[in-house]
Amino acid sequence: MREIEADELEALAIGAGVLGTGGGNHPHLELMCAQEAYARGKRVRMLDPAELDDDARVAVLAFMGAPLVTKERLPEPVSACRAVRLMEAHVGRRFDAVMSVEIGGENAFLPLLVGMELDLPVVDADVMGRAFPEVQMTSFAIRGLPMAPFAIADIRDNALIIAHAENAGWTERLGRRAVVELGSIAGTCGAPRTGAEVKAHAILGSTSRAIRLGRAVERARRAHADPVAAILAAESGALLLRGKVEDVSRRMAEGFVRGQARLGGTGTDAGRTLLIDFQNEFSAAREDGAVLASVPDLITILDAVTGEAIGAEVIRYGQRVAVIALPADPIMTSPAGLAAVGPRAFGFDFDYTPFARRAGAGGEARP
Amino acid sequence: MKRIGIDVGGTNTDGVLLDGTRILSRVKTATTADVTTGVRAALAHVTAGADPAGLAGVMIGTTHFTNAVIERRGVERVAVVRIGLPAAAVLPPFTGWPADLRRAVEGPVFMLRGGHEFDGRPIVPFDAEGMRQAARAIAASGVGSVAVCAVFSPLTAAAEEEARAILAQEAPGVAVTLSSALGRIGLLERENAAILNSCLHGLARRTVAAFRDAIAASGLAAPLYITQNDGTVVVAEVAERFPVLCFASGPTNSMRGAALLSGRQNAIVVDVGGTTSDVGVLEGGFPREANSRVDIGGVRTVFRMPDVVSIGLGGGTRVSTAPFGIGPESVGFRIREAARVFGGDTLTLTDIGVGLGLAAIGSPARVAGLDPALLARCRDWIRTALEEVIDRMKTSAAPVPVVAVGGGAFLVPETLAGVSEVVKVPDAGVANAVGAAMAQVSGEVDRIFHDMPREEAVARARAVAEARAVEAGAQRESLVLLDVEDLPLAYIPGDARRVRVRVVGDVR
Numbered sequence: 001m002r003e004i005e006a007d008e009l010e011a012l013a014i015g016a017g018v019l020g021t022g023g024g025n026h027p028h029l030e031l032m033c034a035q036e037a038y039a040r041g042k043r044v045r046m047l048d049p050a051e052l053d054d055d056a057r058v059a060v061l062a063f064m065g066a067p068l069v070t071k072e073r074l075p076e077p078v079s080a081c082r083a084v085r086l087m088e089a090h091v092g093r094r095f096d097a098v099m100s101v102e103i104g105g106e107n108a109f110l111p112l113l114v115g116m117e118l119d120l121p122v123v124d125a126d127v128m129g130r131a132f133p134e135v136q137m138t139s140f141a142i143r144g145l146p147m148a149p150f151a152i153a154d155i156r157d158n159a160l161i162i163a164h165a166e167n168a169g170w171t172e173r174l175g176r177r178a179v180v181e182l183g184s185i186a187g188t189c190g191a192p193r194t195g196a197e198v199k200a201h202a203i204l205g206s207t208s209r210a211i212r213l214g215r216a217v218e219r220a221r222r223a224h225a226d227p228v229a230a231i232l233a234a235e236s237g238a239l240l241l242r243g244k245v246e247d248v249s250r251r252m253a254e255g256f257v258r259g260q261a262r263l264g265g266t267g268t269d270a271g272r273t274l275l276i277d278f279q280n281e282f283s284a285a286r287e288d289g290a291v292l293a294s295v296p297d298l299i300t301i302l303d304a305v306t307g308e309a310i311g312a313e314v315i316r317y318g319q320r321v322a323v324i325a326l327p328a329d330p331i332m333t334s335p336a337g338l339a340a341v342g343p344r345a346f347g348f349d350f351d352y353t354p355f356a357r358r359a360g361a362g363g364e365a366r367p
Numbered sequence: 368m369k370r371i372g373i374d375v376g377g378t379n380t381d382g383v384l385l386d387g388t389r390i391l392s393r394v395k396t397a398t399t400a401d402v403t404t405g406v407r408a409a410l411a412h413v414t415a416g417a418d419p420a421g422l423a424g425v426m427i428g429t430t431h432f433t434n435a436v437i438e439r440r441g442v443e444r445v446a447v448v449r450i451g452l453p454a455a456a457v458l459p460p461f462t463g464w465p466a467d468l469r470r471a472v473e474g475p476v477f478m479l480r481g482g483h484e485f486d487g488r489p490i491v492p493f494d495a496e497g498m499r500q501a502a503r504a505i506a507a508s509g510v511g512s513v514a515v516c517a518v519f520s521p522l523t524a525a526a527e528e529e530a531r532a533i534l535a536q537e538a539p540g541v542a543v544t545l546s547s548a549l550g551r552i553g554l555l556e557r558e559n560a561a562i563l564n565s566c567l568h569g570l571a572r573r574t575v576a577a578f579r580d581a582i583a584a585s586g587l588a589a590p591l592y593i594t595q596n597d598g599t600v601v602v603a604e605v606a607e608r609f610p611v612l613c614f615a616s617g618p619t620n621s622m623r624g625a626a627l628l629s630g631r632q633n634a635i636v637v638d639v640g641g642t643t644s645d646v647g648v649l650e651g652g653f654p655r656e657a658n659s660r661v662d663i664g665g666v667r668t669v670f671r672m673p674d675v676v677s678i679g680l681g682g683g684t685r686v687s688t689a690p691f692g693i694g695p696e697s698v699g700f701r702i703r704e705a706a707r708v709f710g711g712d713t714l715t716l717t718d719i720g721v722g723l724g725l726a727a728i729g730s731p732a733r734v735a736g737l738d739p740a741l742l743a744r745c746r747d748w749i750r751t752a753l754e755e756v757i758d759r760m761k762t763s764a765a766p767v768p769v770v771a772v773g774g775g776a777f778l779v780p781e782t783l784a785g786v787s788e789v790v791k792v793p794d795a796g797v798a799n800a801v802g803a804a805m806a807q808v809s810g811e812v813d814r815i816f817h818d819m820p821r822e823e824a825v826a827r828a829r830a831v832a833e834a835r836a837v838e839a840g841a842q843r844e845s846l847v848l849l850d851v852e853d854l855p856l857a858y859i860p861g862d863a864r865r866v867r868v869r870v871v872g873d874v875r
Binding site for chain 2: 029032033036066068069071072073074075076077078155156183184250251257313318320
């Protein structure tokens with residue numbers, strides 16, 4: 001167990017943006033909330049998963065809803081705190097720690113905010129290792145752990161429990177419907193996990209991974225070095241292209257923003273063209289019909305100068321960017337993982353192949 | 368139709384009198400500390416000997432409001448009402464503000480129940496009684512300006528309007544800014560914009576009054592317009608209420624002037640001033656907007672500002688010979704005494720330009736003896752610096768036209784890599800004032816629409832934008848659609864989309 005230092009919060013925000021893969025943005029409001037809590041004297045205690053008792057109970061937290069609503073209603077940890085208390089009442093046992101569903105984007109900070117309010121430690125882990133759009137796209141669901149019971153609460157006195165669900169898809173479906181009625185933003189607490197389950201089935205070290213990534217970007221910025229190279233060095237990722245956004249098309253389908261961005265290479269990549277598909281998150285990168293990278297590996301588009309992650313909702317014509325790929329957790333690339341979050345789960349007609357590293361991309365070969 | 372354009376910059380106040388698109392007179396005077404004196408001098412110069420009959424308007428772009436926030440001078444205390452509880456309870460107003468600006472501006476803050484959901488339902492009923500008590504407290508506090516911001520007010524402004532009605536009853540005379548008038552989703556940034564607008568309320572009234580006095584004292588009888596961030600103007604009455612929309616006039620006016628003087632609607636504009644070259648992009652005759660968030664004086668806001676990159680290349684940029692180096696230091700406004708061609712002893716890029724035969728300024732004989740190798744080296748440096756920054760601003764590899772304006776436009780080479788043509792125009796030195804004089808009037812809206820087809824959402828947004836443009840001084844029949852942007856919203860049912868529409872038309 002260690003305290004997250006005040007100056008690590010900013011690094012966590014940068015790293016969460018990079019791991020958001022276009023779906024989760026740089027969580028600046030959540031960062032401000034955390035900094036404000038630190039100014040009030042609160043501190044986040046971060047727990048190494050190895051320190052968890054097998055019998056400990058861990059609350060798995062997420063904001064569910066539309067990111068845009070958060071921009072208006074602001075990220076209230078209160079609703080998630082209520083969901084935690086509701087779940088405790090439902091199962092008749094107190095939680096020992098909290099953790100995040102996804103390290104990518106805004107949800108990276110939710111367990112920190114809730115942990116400070118409820119005085120619970122935050123487990124250094126998540127269950128996506130990135131951002132994904134739906135609750136069944138988690139390592140817990142992939143490993144067959146039930147998602148229900150599932151608690152949902154808003155900032156008024158509305159709260160509900162999905163006591164049972166046929167499968168993770170039903171939890172998503174029922175939960176999503178309730179969340180829309182609550183104003184498209186709610187705090188959720190998934191089924192309590194034991195310490196043993198977290199250690200066996202979560203993606204471990206996610207929070208420190210994000211902080212490490214953010215630190216690398218900060219160091220590069222301070223040294224006026226290339227933050228993109230710094231990320232690749234920290235993550236053993238691959239640079240897919242440096243270039244400019246030439247075209248973006250978006251459409252809505254089943255509640256998600258889908259579309260494609262076309263990027264033209266510049267400098268040593270001049271003459272190359274990359275097509276990036278997105279379904280909230282960036283899901284595939286293709287060149288001349290060949291797939292360079294796809295889900296569940298992480299595809300992230302970074303501002304070429306600042307290294308700041310650029311979301312699929314804000315990417316636009318003319319931006320100077322670098323496209324990188326980072327490796328997914330082995331749980332996600334297992335057969336069960338690919339069935340849930342592989343290319344075919346996102347409607348592509350090709351199978352997953354790990355991305356190849358290109359010469360000069362930095363970092364060492366992928367294990 | 369005659370118009371006067373005045374651009375008040377940090378160093379110079381530039382003015383032009385136009386008849387249609389013809390420049391009748393032009394002037395460059397020093398910006399004065401009180402600004403008004405400089406404006407009055409510019410007005411006197413451009414109207415001297417000219418017949419001001421038929422003058423349709425005086426268009427002024429000013430750095431007053433930005434500087435007030437950046438320098439924390441002339442700002443006033445503001446009361447803030449946030450409506451959204453039990454949502455939006457975290458991060459109260461003024462969170463994240465620089466301490467000194469916060470000290471100067473922060474007044475009483477009230478957080479009330481109310482506001483709306485993304486689909487227009489109330490979050491909870493509006494706390495009208497709490498608002499009444501807040502209004503009385505504001506009246507008693509002596510604060511003259513209040514900013515009101517409700518959750519999802521760009522979707523429905525009902526709560527903010529109710530608050531304004533109560534303020535009118537309980538705190539008459541207090542100036543009210545509703546955040547919904549400034550648009551854009553993002554509560555904190557919109558609230559910040561409303562607070563900044565409120566804190567400039569008195570300054571805006573004084574500044575506009577001073578401009579009106581200057582016009583009257585010059586014997587002119589023409590309406591006053593103020594230029595905005597997007598390269599258009601609003602009538603002074605609107606600028607008085609929304610000074611915050613008039614922040615970034617300088618680079619915008621130059622780019623608009625470059626479009627008008629060159630006839631190019633799509634081009635890169637290089638504005639070579641005394642200290643820097645400001646490089647921006649014209650798209651359809653208007654400046655391309657920056658994509659990133661905008662900090663004004665350290666406060667995060669929602670404005671769209673022109674996408675401009677500055678490099679240290681100006682007419683006053685110093686050149687050293689041993690060791691060789693160019694800039695970024697500049698003699699700035701002292702160029703007329705410091706540069707060699709003006710009798711000084713500092714070698715500047717103006718001297719280099721004269722030495723290269725690019726311009727005949729001052730006494731060319733004073734730079735006749737410059738080493739040809741030094742001249743060639745400087746010429747190469749200028750070329751490389753401009754080619755790099757132009758390439759950064761381009762949106763594709765295809766060659767683009769470049770329009771060179773500003774007092775140092777002669778330094779821009781006649782050919783550049785990646786550039787289809789370099790356009791130089793007469794009167795490039797007062798392009799900013801021309802841009803102000805020729806500015807049109809715009810109206811903009813940025814809202815969420817749902818449960819309707821895209822066409823209807825865009826039509827509704829357009830109607831609101833047109834109404835705003837007319838209020839800002841546009842002729843309704845001249846309005847044209849400038850751009851439409853619509854973004855489907857993730858995780859929200861009912862075909863929800865955020866629509867942004869901008870229209871533009873001629874001044875009345």
